[in-house]
Amino acid sequence: MSADHSPAGEPARMLELLWGTASPPSRGPKPALSLAKIVDAAVQIADAEGLAALSMRRVAEELGFTTMSLYRYVSGKEDLLELMQDAAAAPPPDVDxxxxxxxxxxxxxxxxxxxxxxxxxxxxxxxxxxxxxxxxxxxxxxxxxxxxxxxxxxxxxxxxxxxxxxxxxxxxxxxxxxxxxxxxxxxxxxxxxxxxxxxxxxxxxxxxxxxxxxxxxxxxxxxxxxxxxxxxxxxxxxxxxxxxxxxxxxxxxxxxxxxxxxxxxxxxxxxxxxxxxxxxxx
The missing domain is CATH 1.10.357.10 (Tetracycline Repressor, domain 2)
Structure with a gap:
């Protein structure tokens, strides 16, 4: 995915991540790791301990991967936070x-x-x-x-x-x-x-x-x-x-x-x- 430095470039890149339309990483342990698993682990850490406990390294440790493995799916913590916000907005099982x-x-x-x-x-x-x-x-x-x-x-x-x-x-x-x-x-x-x-x-x-x-x-x-x-x-x-x-x-x-x-x-x-x-x- 080529870098887009226009004013709309960053929101457009984030939109791809949120909706799952971004190109998947070409390397890395694809079957075992996914963006959804990364976001879910991050949400669980934040729910239990707050944002102060959240870091890319901590999420990687929870998943049993290296920190660099996560960067193949998400560019950094700021992106992860936006993904977490949308994940938090998902209706719980008891809400229709x-x-x-x-x-x-x-x-x-x-x-x-x-x-x-x-x-x-x-x-x-x-x-x-x-x-x-x-x-x-x-x-x-x-x-x-x-x-x-x-x-x-x-x-x-x-x-x-x-x-x-x-x-x-x-x-x-x-x-x-x-x-x-x-x-x-x-x-x-x-x-x-x-x-x-x-x-x-x-x-x-x-x-x-x-x-x-x-x-x-x-x-x-x-x-x-x-x-x-x-x-x-x-x-x-x-x-x-x-x-x-x-x-x-x-x-x-x-x-x-x-x-x-x-x-x-x-x-x-x-x-x-x-x-x-x-x-x-x-």
Whole structure:
């Protein structure tokens, strides 16, 4: 494969690796080693020990090959990380993409919460800097499912992509926040579920109503330690179309539902505009 130094050369080379269209190595122990085995071993190491433990040498040792053997299939760790991200996006055996709800909102909720579940299975995914839009077959398949769920909403193709980007950003941000809080438990000694009441107690000692009136109102209402507020928010596990047994905090639920409310308002606006346009035609 000849080197391509054009701006699109590197993404094009990565696309070949992700989709398996690159020319196979002409040398090396072909029957015993493959790109799929290399990626699978790397994912297992990262799942068990995190990205800090991952190196080309470590993967080679796990597979029983020399490090140079790996370089016949993948040019380096950066390529391997991108391949790992797409491998992590593969639906687990208990997830059927065809089980996604038929209504756009249920489908969007299902799609977004399954992204969170993927981050929980592979937390190292969020430690890899994004180098561009997703190009691998697994990530592209997830994209296609959400875009398909938005068919018939009246949104333009660009707006559908905007909704996908918005939900992807929410899931990634929520996943990173959740992981940071969980990792912080080992440093602070406070478990994630214990933070709200403790936070309310600590702030109550220093927040004066005259200086911080808005926050004092929140504390007085017992938001951090009292019953859940009334409304549609709540655990997303109670929402139709969510991963079975999934548990999400009220904050995650609230944020996702507000986003979906906004998308619903946009869809209603597009439907109204479409109706007016149709009525104005002779």
């Amino acid at each position: 993409l065809d089980s996604m709800p038929d209504d756009w909102r249920g489908a969007a909720r299902w799609w977004a919460t399954h992204n969170i579940e993927m981050f929980r299975r592979h937390p190292w995914f969020m430690d890899i800097p994004l180098s561009g839009p997703p190009m691998g077959p697994n990530q592209v398949r997830w994209m296609d499912r959400l875009l398909g769920a938005l068919a018939g909403t009246g949104l333009s193709p660009g707006e559908k992509m905007g909704v996908l980007t918005l939900l992807s950003t929410w899931a990634l941000s929520a996943g990173r926040l959740e992981l940071s809080i969980m990792e912080g438990a080992s440093r602070t000694g406070v478990e994630p579920d214990d933070w709200d009441p403790l936070y309310g107690q600590l702030l109550s000692k220093v927040v004066e109503a005259e200086e911080f009136p808005a926050l004092a109102e929140i504390l007085t209402a017992g938001i951090f330690s009292g019953p859940e507020p009334d409304g549609d928010e709540g655990n997303t596990a109670d929402q139709p179309g969510d991963p079975e047994g999934a548990e999400f905090s009220d904050d995650l639920t609230f944020g996702l539902e507000v986003i979906l409310d906004g998308v619903e308002a946009l869809i209603a606006r597009r439907m109204t505009t479409s109706g007016r346009d149709s009525a104005s035609k002779p």
